Amino acid sequence: MLRLALLSIFLLTLRVPGSLCAQETYFSDVPLGIDWIIVPQDNPMSAAKVELGKQLFFDVRLSGNGTLSCASCHDPNKGWADDRKFSPGAHGQFTTRNVPSVVNVGLHRTFFWDGRAASLEEQALVPMTNPAEMDISLNELENRLRSIDGYRLQFEAIFADGVTSQNVARCLASFQRTLVAGETAYDRFRGGHADALEGEIGRGSGIFFGKANCGNCHIAKIYTDHKFHNIGTGIHDTKQDRGLAQRTGKEADIGKFRTPLLRDLALTAPYFHDGSKATLQEVVDFYNEGGGKNANLDPHIVPLQLTPEEKKALVTFLREGLRSNVYPRIEKPQLPK
CATH class of the missing domain: 1.10.760.10 (Cytochrome c-like domain)
Incomplete structure (x- = not known):
């Protein structure tokens, strides 16, 4: 069983090829078949960050018109993906590519079907700012989250600079790295x-x-x-x-x-x-x-x-x-x- 909620994340140092980074960390509390999930050194895992990321992942307030969350397309009841060929965005416009599952997404080295993001942190903000998906500006995202006391207090407890779009990305990425499946x-x-x-x-x-x-x-x-x-x-x-x-x-x-x-x-x-x-x-x-x-x-x-x-x-x-x-x-x- 994964014990991430209890913060039994075993962090070790791993040297990886230069194409990734000079040095990274990883957690190895993973099921049979998965060796480890690589974690960027500038975004270490923590139980508080994972919990905050989970809340953000399921919250429709991260979309401009408050109708769409990450989980709307990456639905836990549909393999953390979508059972439709293409998925509707906040304004009903459909994506042009099929939504991939985010299970074991931490194993990837690039993100999106065309690899245009180099990290989960970079990937996390792209659907939010895409007018065809969640359609929210980063400025509006930050102001909206700061106006919600429950979010503002959590961000301030984790990050010295509180609510920023980059910290939103860090929390979402941390949560997604815990979505690990194995033992086939x-x-x-x-x-x-x-x-x-x-x-x-x-x-x-x-x-x-x-x-x-x-x-x-x-x-x-x-x-x-x-x-x-x-x-x-x-x-x-x-x-x-x-x-x-x-x-x-x-x-x-x-x-x-x-x-x-x-x-x-x-x-x-x-x-x-x-x-x-x-x-x-x-x-x-x-x-x-x-x-x-x-x-x-x-x-x-x-x-x-x-x-x-x-x-x-x-x-x-x-x-x-x-x-x-x-x-x-x-x-x-x-x-x-």
């Missing part, structure tokens, strides 16, 4: 329980890491390579969502999107950045047919020639073999007044 059948198998992958789940695992080559990008045990790939999604009338190219400006990056995590997939339909596949069976069929043909298709995406039985076993592994026994089930907290 495959995690137990890797942990030495050979019987955890018996029957069709075991056959599906063999196909996942073997004939289907899913493990080329969804590397065990975090199920991502932290890279961006063009698998042929997001193509409409010969036009394709630019993806990573929107950030880099490179034609070769058109259609490339971040490799997602795979734990608890059964809870997070629809799938892909464009929400184009409604079921795991459709996902497997898509890959089996060689993805969506386009000029920048990743060379790893080729027809798999799986039999119906192999496809069935692969779906079973994705649905059952990657289902977490330890999962963040959190109710909406009482909000400050």
Whole structure:
């Protein structure tokens, strides 16, 4: 069990590659299958910060018109995602990409489908200021939170400078890092329980890491390579969502999107950045047919020639073999007044 609420967060020092930071910290009180969650050195974890972040995550007052919270789209009852292809913002305008789950989001090195944010802290404020999402200015956000005594007092107890947009981001990021899931059948198998992958789940695992080559990008045990790939999604009338190219400006990056995590997939339909596949069976069929043909298709995406039985076993592994026994089930907290 995670014991973050009791502040039994075990902080250690970790040296990581220069592309991340010269030095970071991490907490290791995580379920089987997750080694640690990296924490920026300038935003150390604390129980007070996590609790405040949880309140902010569920509060619609963080949107301009008071109708939308982070949890409106990242719904705990929908896999901390949304069960719609695209999600409506505060004014009813829909997002252009599918909402990803925030479970295990602390494992990522970049954020958003196109990787345009380098940290959870940077990511946290983007939906708030986006006119198509929460549509609130940072100045208005700060003034609104300062006017709520319950929030103002908590911020002042944690931060010397009290309510600022950056401190809002720090609290939201801290809370999201606690949304950790693990102890899947495959995690137990890797942990030495050979019987955890018996029957069709075991056959599906063999196909996942073997004939289907899913493990080329969804590397065990975090199920991502932290890279961006063009698998042929997001193509409409010969036009394709630019993806990573929107950030880099490179034609070769058109259609490339971040490799997602795979734990608890059964809870997070629809799938892909464009929400184009409604079921795991459709996902497997898509890959089996060689993805969506386009000029920048990743060379790893080729027809798999799986039999119906192999496809069935692969779906079973994705649905059952990657289902977490330890999962963040959190109710909406009482909000400050």
